[in-house]
Amino acid sequence: MNRKDGTAKVTGTATYGAEHQIAGLVHGYLITANIASGKIVSINTETALKSPGVIKIITHENRPSIAEPTNNFMDSKIYEARLPLSDNQIHYGGQIIGLVVAETFEQARHAAHLVEVEYSSQPPDIDPEQVEFSDAPSMFGEDMTFKKGEFETGDLSDAMDQADIHITATYTTATELQAPMEPHAIIAHWEGNNALTVYEPSQWVVGSQQTYAELFDLSKEQVRIITPFIGGGFGSKAFPWSHAILCVAVARELQRPLKVVLSRRQMTANAGHRSQTEQTLSIGVKNDGTLLAIDHLAKSFTSPVDVFTEPCTGITPAMYRADNLRTRQELAVFNVGVPTFMRAPGENPGLWALESAMDELAWALDIDPVELRLKNETHQHQQKNLPFSAKAFSECLRVGVKEFGWFQEPRQVRSMSRDGQQIGWGMSASTFPALRGMATVTVRLLADGSAEVLTSANDMGTGCYTIVAGTASEILQLPVEQIQVKIGDSSLPNGGMAGGSQMTATLVPAVMSACQEVLKQAQKSTAIEALEYLKTSGQEAIEGTASSSPGEEGQKWAFQSWGAHFCEVSVDEEIARLRVKRWLSVMNVGRVMNPKTAASQVRGAIIMGIGHALMENCDFDPYLGLPTVYDLATYHYATHADVPRIEVIFVGEPDYNFNPAGVRGLGEIGITGVSAAIANAVYHATGKRIRDLPMTPDKLM
Ligand code: MOS
Known part of the structure; x- marks a missing residue:
């Protein structure tokens, strides 16, 4: 399906907040x-x-x-x-x-x-070397402590002693703006x-x-x-x-x-930003590539007027199996506005560090990086102690290897060049947890043969209008053009939140149930038959309302989406110009509601990831503490000229343990791992390991 709100947006008839008269x-x-x-x-x-x-x-x-x-x-x-x-x-x-x-x-x-x-x-506090860090407090209350990013299992120092190889490295990211x-x-x-x-x-x-x-x-x-x-919105x-x-x-x-x-x-x-981060990873591994121990410490910065921790380490116990794990989050206060959620908060910088470190390990072990990941896949969320539902991470990797044409032989640094430029290939894993909330939806089948779907949910560019209409069209068996979607109004039934990539998984089951409720009331199996009933009964509309919310499934399963990125970069070493030339992502997100808008979502996230990797940086003046960027000319993000053709492939099965639609959501996963895939490709191209984002030309010199 094409985007249902696309025409309104490109013709200027879509009314945004400030445009109401x-x-x-x-x-x-x-x-x-x-x-x-x-x-x-x-x-x-x-x-x-x-x-x-x-x-x-x-x-x-x-x-x-x-x-x-x-x-x-x-x-x-x-x-x-x-x-x-x-x-x-x-x-x-x-x-x-x-x-x-x-x-x-x-x-x-x-x-x-x-x-x-x-x-x-x-003098403002703005220098990471001059401020004091302490253990990050939990932001979500005590019952959601895993978001705090503190976890320990096994015996770390013992395991590090047993390791054949260990690496310790520190990775940083810059302050970033959501910049919608x-x-x-x-x-x-x-x-x-x-x-x-x-x-x-x-x-x-x-x-x-x-x-x-x-x-x-x-x-x-x-x-x-x-x-x-x-x-x-991107969280802001x-x-x-x-x-x-x-x-x-x-x-x-x-x-x-x-x-x-x-x-x-x-x-x-x-209007928010993503805090700069500094992460130190120590990983111990056996010569055959088996991970023994991962120690992950993340530092971020909050504002004097609120507490927000960029939860980088939350992802680590979910990603690879290691019997000895420790994650910690520390926080310091800067004189800056309030940092907040920005697309894949925590997961994005977290995977930047972890997936860069995995590549460093693969080189140290002389093992293919895909092989290293396959070898250490975990089928258990090690912090929640629950098995993953409908996980197809290994399929993401295998399909990616085949479709990208990944290395058949051991890779060599600086082994590829074209037109006087160094060429490199890099890959990384991608992941984001699947969340779901409660939603209520009303569906009205009208005598003119159209149907209305009413819910307070919203579409921030994600494709919500489209998948809601598509779902109603499928169940009522009406053409999608005849479905009117009314959202973005708190006077409508509670449609939940567009955050944490949960809107689709929250809303679609409720849309399905409300449509079924309409058919049930007419005692028919399609809207066409129900319309006959409507005509003879003389009613104005048949209305069905239904709610849908998570049950006990979260106590049996860990729900998480998975993916793998493969990319090619070129580096012109004379002028330190880095270009991303080719991109393939393979995603496992449960059921894909609409391939066109789904791939679009993933592409958008990859493009945002390219910005995060190559240029996004909100610096603060070290003396005055004022941001040195202030518009879309000084805050650089990826434009069309920075973006190659991006191929997106979906694999795996619907996740029916998660909800009756089998859908997990995909707003954020696409950005995770992108910067690591690029840095890993830069290392292959040049032999230079970049651990500080963004990868501006000065760092490539
Ligand atoms: Mo998102 S950062 O949960 O809008």
């Missing part, structure tokens, strides 16, 4: 701090208030009242625990210190620059003090609904979140950010619809 709308522009640590001594708004069109200026001195939300992952959640404008303290560069409201955007922006702020500043195409934006529209409508990109509409309700002392029913389209649009909370608060005071759109520069500090 509301009568009487006024505009807010943020005032942000240009120091990274210290406090505001004085803030003078006199001149700005006299500027044309200005309606109001809010700072910490006249901050609106906002209630503390529960702020956990189950009920409500805000990205930054410190409520906006709490006091005069500055914790990071670009922190929001005020909001100017004016009749037009330009008037608000102009006035924001007339506000005079006097600071007292101190659609900037963060919100329109808050109050009708009186008890009815709030929010137009804002949200990966979790019912979560946002509850969160705004708590922040503004409302019942859930008094809040409506509308988000039919999202221009990319799951919960309300400070700018949005402030916008809603000020809109209530003014009793006027208020729009706040972040500039790219403002997004750098106020």
Whole structure:
């Protein structure tokens, strides 16, 4: 199937958060701090208030009242625990210190620059060598401690002694930005003090609904979140950010619809990032390639105003069998905005380190890297102590070897060249856990022969519209064009969250059940027959509602998706130019709902992985602590010219232990392992082992 929302998107008729037309709308522009640590001594708004069109200026001195939300992952959640404008303290560069409201955007922006702020500043913490690390606290409560990334089994030092070969290496990644195409934006529209409508990109509409309700002392029913389209989120649009909370608060005071759109520069500090990481891996192995011991320590950085650990080590006990394992996570505080989820949080940097180390081991052992992985595959999640369900990792590797035309003979460093450039091949494993939540869906079969699927779920570019329509079409046996999908509205039945790659596995079983419910009510087996029933009964519609949620299966099985990447790079050593020339990924994700959009999802993730590997880096000025990137020209990510043809193949079987659709989800897996595959290919091409991302030309010199 083609993407159902594709035409609306490319013709400009898809309405994004900031594009909703509301009568009487006024505009807010943020005032942000240009120091990274210290406090505001004085803030003078006199001149700005006299500027044309200005309606109001809010700072910490006249901050609106906002209630503390529960702020956990189950009920409500805000990205930054410190409520906006709490006091005069500055914790990071670009922190929001005020909001100017004016009749037009330009008037608000102009006035924001007339506000005079006097600071007292101190040197920011931004140097990894100068900050203190401690054990990372659990972010998900005590019952989800495995996410903390701490685990130990066996006897590590004993096993390292028994090993024939060990390697210890440290791998780093840079601070990265989610950088979605659609900037963060919100329109808050109050009708009186008890009815709030929010137009804002949200990966979790019912979560946002509850969160705004708590922040503004409302019942859930008094809040409506509308988000039919999202221009990319990658983890940065799951919960309300400070700018949005402030916008809603000020809109209530003014009793006027208020729009706040972040500039790219403002997004750098106020819309999340992936923390830079430093990971040290020690691996002990026997001469025949059997892994004995893995010790994985990861360090990342959080903000003074919240706790977020980049959970790099969570994946290690799932990946390869080793009877002696230890994983640890340490955290330090930087004067930066709040780091958060970014596509494959933890798994992406985690596999960068682990899959690079596996390649280093393969060279040290003189074993083919595919062989080494096959030899050490685990059929058990070693931390959960559960067998994997429907795992086809070895098939990913074998199909990849065949389709890529992988080495038939032992590989040699610097053995391939073309047109004066070094050529290298590299591979890596790819993996991501399969999650599933609860969803409710209503399906209505209408007398005109069309059907509506209604659920609050959303599509942030993932293909949700398409697979929901496809599923309904399959069960009702109606052409897909006759299925209307209405999502992205909290007034619809709870469709769950688009995060952790769980939306498809969450939603599809509920769509299936709701369609079956419609047919059951008509006592027919297809929609065509049911329509006859509808005509004779004179009803307007046959409606079916169903919910679907996980049961006890998570106590019997570990659910995880798998894959393998194979790539070719060229390195022009004279000018240190690295190009990715060819890519093949083989993925095992359970049932594939729609091959076209599924392959697209994986391709998008690989492209994001190429950016992570080659260019993405949000540096901070070491003295001022301010980000040195501030738009899409200074924050480099992969463009078309950086991307080769990408082949995606799916293998394996539907995972019916996981849910009745057998689908596991594939939003994030594609990015995992990409950077390692490239670094491994660079080593084969040049003999240079790169352990620090991104692989910019200076590192190839
Ligand atoms: Mo994702 S990083 O769970 O949106």
